[in-house]
Each structure stands twice: as C-alpha cells, then as structure tokens.
Amino acid sequence: MTSRYADLSRAQLATLVRELLLIGQLIDRSGMAWCIAAFGREEMAQIAIEEWAASSPVYTRRMQRALGYAAEPGEGDVVTIFKGLQLDIGAPPQFMDFRYTVHDRWHGEFHLDHCGALMDVEPMGPDYVRSMCHTIEDPTFDATAVATNPQAQVRPVHRPPRVPAGRTPHCAWTVRIDASYPPVEGIPALALVERSRAATTELDPVDPLDEGAADYAGPLLDDLDLTAFSRSALVRIADEVCLQMHLLNLAFLLALRARTGDDGAGAAQHRTIATKQLTGIAGVAADRIRRALDLPADADGATEVLRLHPLLNPAAYVEASVGTRSVTVAPSAAHADGAWVTLVGPGSTGPLQAAVRAVSPYLDVEVTGTAEHWTATVVTREEPAEEPDEVAVTRISTGASFEFQPRRSLPITPVHPAHA
Secondary structure, X not given: OOOOOOOOOHHHHHXXXXXXXXXXXXXXXXXXXXXXXXXXXXXXXXXXXXXXXXXXHHHHHHHHHHOOOOOOOOOOOHHHHHXXXXXXXXXXXXXXXXXXXXXXXXXXXXXXXEEHHHHHHHHHOHHHHHHHHHHHHHHHHHHHHHOOOOOEEEEEEEOOOOOOOOOOOOEEEEEEEOOOOOOOOOOXXXXXXXXXXXXXXXXXXXXXXXXXEOOOOOOOEEOOOHHHEOHHXXXXXXXXXXXXXXXXXXXXXXXXXXXXXXXXXXXHHHHHHHHXXXXXXXXXXXXXXXXXXXXXXXXXXXXXXXXXXXXXXXXOOOOEEEEOOEEEEOOOHHXXXXXXXXXXXXXXXXXXXXXXXXXXXXXXXXXXXXXXXXXXXXXXXOOOOOOOHHHHHHOOXXXXXXXXXXXXXXXXXXXXXXXX
C-alpha cells in the first residue's frame, strides 16, 4: 500500500520526520502522568522499563534493515548502535542532544549536551530524576543495544541528579562490546511484541534510483542531516517512525494490563488510561505537525493533519481513506493488534477532538459507523472549546513547544582507528 507521506516534498518529509521523532518521545509525557496517579512513581518506572525494553529492540532492527546498516547477528558495532539512536523516538534530535565519540568498532561514548527529558523531570525532585536516569535508563539502554549486539554494555560515567546543580553535559555514558560480557536477554513481553502485526508490517522498499541518499550505510554522521536522504528514503523513515510509536504503545498496553487485569473494573481502568495517553499525544502531535508544515488552521488543515497523524499511519498498518473534510477508517492490522485506532470510534471521540482542536479550538468531529469501520467528519462550531486536560498535561513537557535549530552534519571518525 502506498504511504500517505508519498506525496510530500523532500523538504516537507525531512521536517516531518524530525517532528515524528519528537512526538514519539512525548508519548511517555502523555501516558506516565496517569500511571503515576494510578499506581505511584515506582510502578510507573517499571511500566516505562517494560514498554521500552519490549519495543525498542523490534523497531531498532526494523530501521537497521530499512536503511541498510544492519549487521549480522552478534557482529553489530558501536557505530550501528549510534546510528540506531539517531533514528529512535527515545532520542529525538536536539531535544535529546546526543553527542557521539567512536574509539573503535567496539568502544565508544556519548553524552547529552541537552536532555529534554531531564528538563521535564528535574523540577519534580531528585526521586523522579533517579527513577528516570537510574531505574529506567540502566535496563532500557541495554535493551536497545541488544538489537545490535547482545554483548553490548551501556554504562554511566556520570548522570543526574546533577552534582553540582546545573552540571553539563547532563550525562555521559560508555558503550563497550566484548565477547566476555554475558549476553543481554530480552524481557518476556518482547516476544509478544515481536509477534504483533506492527512488528511484521511490510513497507515499500526505498527506491535506490531516487535523488539523494537511499541508505545510511556510510559513516556515522554528527547531527544527521535528514535532507540528505532521498524522498523515497524519507517516506520509509517516516513510516518506520510511526511504527515505532505503535510498537511502544503496544508494549505500554501490555505493561498496563499486567497491573489492571482484563476483567471488570481493571479492564475499564486499562482503557481509561490508554485513552488518556492517546488523547494527550493526539493533541500535541497535531499542533506540532500543523505548525511544522504551515498548514491552515481550519477544517481543511485539520483533515490534512489527520491524514499525516501517527494515529492513522503508516497506511500499511492502519486502513484509512481521506475525503473532503473527512477520514474513514476500516478494519486493519492495527485493529488486530488492539492499537491506538481501537480507542477511537463513534463512542470514543476524545482523541480525534483533541487533534482537530489543536488545529483550531472552533473545530470538532462527528463520528458515525461502527467500532472498527467509522467516518469522522471535521466540522466548525460557533464557540471555541477548551483544551482537554490530557493535552494540557502533555504540554507540561518542554518538548511540546521545543524549536529545532539549524545544524551542520559532519562525519564522526574513530579516535583510534588502528584498534578497529
């Protein structure tokens, strides 16, 4: 199925991919506030560990294959790991400002000149900082690395809470790969995510004849220049990043269900938290997409935002067609997985309302049909609606208003190439 991003220009796609990476990182800002309220800080941290550890190995391998920098099992090196981080919703460019050093194939370092996640959490106090920078980061960094080489270890040089206060860089880590290290094993939920339709969705291959880079098989680049990729490659990257979000959400739902159960009040709590998470990210994502692509703040602009929104992408995973100020959704692989789209329909319009009202508070949706086959029509109201609480909670993140800056992309050469 042709991507819904295929008709965008190369420049638009480069802008959109950067936005999608940041939007994916903000999913946790939308969801974890409600997990804290329901289960407390410590259980929230465990949910975060489980969602990232069960999803990042899957989508990391997908991006490696899509852009031609995948290594044979057990042979991936630090450059492969760093390339993956540059195209990971867990490390969106600039907002999570990773700076890389490569000593040789098996030894490297990175530090964060700016950590947007830390900026969000630091005002909440040192206990929340430790939850994120210690409890969550230790297992999830290794889980991401295992997609490249199970004998990779990511270990801190220093990390928050910052001592002294205001310390920069915000954190620093080493990455080492050694055959003597015990191999990292995936958590049980990883096997479930690997069997999802999202994990196995086939996307259109990159056209090697399209103008621009068709892969990332060359040297590691600092401040990866998305505009250097071909239009075809950028379409594939955009679709892959949307799948990253769906995979993260599927892992989140598994972790959530382990706490709520499947029956009665537990099932209701599960759906409530999942819908709040989607509503928050739906609104912030719509706002960022509209502003980034300079779309009109009217019904036509809202329809275009919905067409490009990660809720309804990639087209190979979520079956949807766009009409005049309307979107029609049909049963698809996303429904089979129980993905975001299953939280939307005639009886659950909140996420769609959040998306269109982020374009203009005068907009609304009227949804007709069944739970799996429905049409949402964008309409205009006489009075503006207030921003949903779920979106307001997500906007607390500095990522909601973060502005990207122009950067120059340069190759990163090994410090000690003779040791490779």
